[in-house]
Amino acid sequence: MGLAGAEIRRAKLRFGLLTGAVSLLIFLVLLLSTLSSALVGALVGALEGLNADGIVYADFARDNIAASRMDPSVVTSIASVDGVVAASAVATFTTAANLTGAQADVQVFGFSPNAPGAPQGLSDGRLPTTAGEIAIDGGGATIGDVITLDPAGTSLTVVGLLRGAQFNALPTMYTTLDTYAEAFALTNPGLPFVPINAVAFDVADGADASAVAQRISSEIPDVTGYALDEAVALIPGIESISQSFGILVGLTFVIGIVVIGFFFLILTVQKLRPFTLLRAIGTSTPRLAATVASQIVLVVLIASLIAVGLTLAAVQGLNTGLPVTVQPSLILGVVVSVLIFSLLAGALSIRRIARIDPASAVGAR
Amino acid sequence: MNDSGSLLQVNDVSKVYGTGHTAVTALDQATMSVDQGEFVALLGPSGSGKTTLISIVGGLLAATSGTVTLGDIEVTALSRKDLTRFRAERVGFVFQSANLVPFLTARENLLYVATLVKTPKKAAQQRADQLLEELGLADRAKNLPEQLSGGERQRVAIGRALMNDPDLVLVDEPTASLDTALGRQVVQLLRREIKDRGKTGIMVTHDLRMVEYTDRVFEILDGHLTHVESPSTLGH
Ligand SMILES: Nc1ncnc2c1ncn2[C@@H]1O[C@H](COP(=O)(O)OP(=O)(O)OP(=O)(O)O)[C@@H](O)[C@H]1O
Ligand SMILES: [Mg+2]
Numbered sequence: 001m002g003l004a005g006a007e008i009r010r011a012k013l014r015f016g017l018l019t020g021a022v023s024l025l026i027f028l029v030l031l032l033s034t035l036s037s038a039l040v041g042a043l044v045g046a047l048e049g050l051n052a053d054g055i056v057y058a059d060f061a062r063d064n065i066a067a068s069r070m071d072p073s074v075v076t077s078i079a080s081v082d083g084v085v086a087a088s089a090v091a092t093f094t095t096a097a098n099l100t101g102a103q104a105d106v107q108v109f110g111f112s113p114n115a116p117g118a119p120q121g122l123s124d125g126r127l128p129t130t131a132g133e134i135a136i137d138g139g140g141a142t143i144g145d146v147i148t149l150d151p152a153g154t155s156l157t158v159v160g161l162l163r164g165a166q167f168n169a170l171p172t173m174y175t176t177l178d179t180y181a182e183a184f185a186l187t188n189p190g191l192p193f194v195p196i197n198a199v200a201f202d203v204a205d206g207a208d209a210s211a212v213a214q215r216i217s218s219e220i221p222d223v224t225g226y227a228l229d230e231a232v233a234l235i236p237g238i239e240s241i242s243q244s245f246g247i248l249v250g251l252t253f254v255i256g257i258v259v260i261g262f263f264f265l266i267l268t269v270q271k272l273r274p275f276t277l278l279r280a281i282g283t284s285t286p287r288l289a290a291t292v293a294s295q296i297v298l299v300v301l302i303a304s305l306i307a308v309g310l311t312l313a314a315v316q317g318l319n320t321g322l323p324v325t326v327q328p329s330l331i332l333g334v335v336v337s338v339l340i341f342s343l344l345a346g347a348l349s350i351r352r353i354a355r356i357d358p359a360s361a362v363g364a365r
Numbered sequence: 366m367n368d369s370g371s372l373l374q375v376n377d378v379s380k381v382y383g384t385g386h387t388a389v390t391a392l393d394q395a396t397m398s399v400d401q402g403e404f405v406a407l408l409g410p411s412g413s414g415k416t417t418l419i420s421i422v423g424g425l426l427a428a429t430s431g432t433v434t435l436g437d438i439e440v441t442a443l444s445r446k447d448l449t450r451f452r453a454e455r456v457g458f459v460f461q462s463a464n465l466v467p468f469l470t471a472r473e474n475l476l477y478v479a480t481l482v483k484t485p486k487k488a489a490q491q492r493a494d495q496l497l498e499e500l501g502l503a504d505r506a507k508n509l510p511e512q513l514s515g516g517e518r519q520r521v522a523i524g525r526a527l528m529n530d531p532d533l534v535l536v537d538e539p540t541a542s543l544d545t546a547l548g549r550q551v552v553q554l555l556r557r558e559i560k561d562r563g564k565t566g567i568m569v570t571h572d573l574r575m576v577e578y579t580d581r582v583f584e585i586l587d588g589h590l591t592h593v594e595s596p597s598t599l600g601h
Contacts, residue, residue: 010468274466282453282481359426362416
């Protein structure tokens with residue numbers, strides 16, 4: 001007959017409330033980090049997920065791909081810089097589109113298949129290879145849908161679905177540069193040529209993309225090159241956004257852990273009298289410790305199950321317009337750290353248990 | 366067995382609480398021996414050292430000096446870990462109060478101590494049910510301590526103390542929270558269980574009326590232990 005189980009059975013309300021409180025705290029942490037990574041992902045996913053080692057902007061763009069304009073001829077100059085193994089144009093603009101029956105803003109990217117600058121994160125279908133095809137992230141589109149750009153009037157067929165490839169938190173579609181140029185020209189009539197925004201490049205395996213990017217910056221006039229992760233970090237505002245979210249999630253996590261830890265400490269301290277009696281009648285300290293630890297593990301595991309259920313339900317139910325996915329690795333990480341910290345708090349209370357003087361049971365009034 | 370042939374031998378046991386100015390000598394060279402099957406009383410005013418003495422005898426408290434032997438075990442030489450086992454296997458305690466695990470039923474309180482010495486489940490259940498029956502608690506077996514009266518609780522504690530078939534039963538003021546009639550009933554029961562099972566018992570009390578149920582009386586005053594020949598010579 002387990003002491004731990006017997007106590008839980010006799011104090012269902014107390015353990016129920018405890019489990020509920022712990023599950024709400026875990027839920028809060030899970031939801032906050034899921035939503036914030038979804039938001040950050042939607043803002044910069046397109047750049048983060050770019051299949052390239054580095055990217056080059058026009059100097060005047062001040063590290064903002066949307067503000068950058070380049071002459072397509074720059075691609076060949078960049079490709080010839082020492083250390084660059086491939087380079088290709090990346091172009092993007094914002095326009096309107098008829099998405100699943102409603103007019104909405106979309107971000108359009110143009111890229112060359114099988115060259116640096118293609119998107120990653122295909123969840124279904126394939127990447128576009130010929131004119132008139134797109135892969136899309138968001139907007140509720142499914143494979144086979146036909147989306148019409150407005151005002152260009154270009155009709156595009158969805159051949160692939162992407163995840164984590166949005167830009168500016170808009171539904172984001174990727175098409176070949178030809179199709180892109182056609183749509184762009186129809187949207188902006190009278191331009192002498194279709195500008196590109198950036199050039200994506202690859203370096204040789206193991207080479208330092210950052211060093212190559214610096215070489216590009218110094219050898220080619222009016223452009224600035226970055227390794228891809230540098231470029232992502234430099235997206236205007238993104239650093240402060242992700243830092244703010246990091247603080248928010250981190251603080252919630254720390255507070256949650258501390259509160260949960262206190263719960264378990266209180267749970268033990270409340271039981272010092274029965275524990276003293278148990279020691280007096282011959283229960284070993286390790287056995288009491290095992291009782292405490294097994295209750296903590298049970299409460300945290302049940303609370304985690306509830307929290308994961310709540311998070312999945314919330315992600316389904318809350319319509320944030322963001323492509324939100326709950327990462328199994330996030331769940332695992334949060335649950336494991338809550339468990340570890342709870343057991344640490346448990347260890348504190350076990351230290352208290354170890355200090356119990358069984359003799360004090362005799363005089364207990 | 367030790368030299369004297371008694372089951373329990375207490376030799377020159379002293380206990381000093383604290384150090385320096387605040388040192389309190391709770392027990393001053395106490396010596397006593399109790400035979401197998403005897404049920405003795407330990408009498409004395411408040412603060413005289415009764416609880417201190419049985420705590421040392423039962424392996425709950427370390428003596429400052431002196432030795433305690435129970436059968437062939439030198440209790441005062443055991444490590445902390447061995448003392449825990451000693452208490453589980455050899456000693457049955459009935460404390461004055463806070464005697465039962467509050468979240469275990471009467472029957473579970475008995476069964477729990479059986480798990481400490483790894484008694485097979487079947488045997489433990491039989492023994493617990495038999496003890497509860499003898500103690501008149503058969504119909505209270507499934508009640509939690511908070512649902513029991515003070516007398517019932519003390520009887521459960523007696524059952525718990527006897528559960529592991531200990532050599533020694535130590536009882537600290539079992540009647541303190543009970544009225545006289547109930548107190549007598551509990552002590553009578555205690556005597557019967559100890560005698561029927563051939564156990565050795567020490568009962569701390571400051572109630573002279575309970576002494577008639579015991580075989581011999583020790584008196585303790587300011588930490589000095591004396592043996593009173595028979596209860597009837599007590600001149601209080
Ligand atoms: N942990 C302790 N620290 C310091 N002094 C103590 C401690 N425990 C007991 N004492 C002192 O030792 C003396 C004997 O205490 P003990 O509890 O053995 O008395 P007692 O005879 O059981 O009294 P009572 O009938 O009131 O229970 C008392 O003076 C008490 O104040
Ligand atoms: Mg006492």
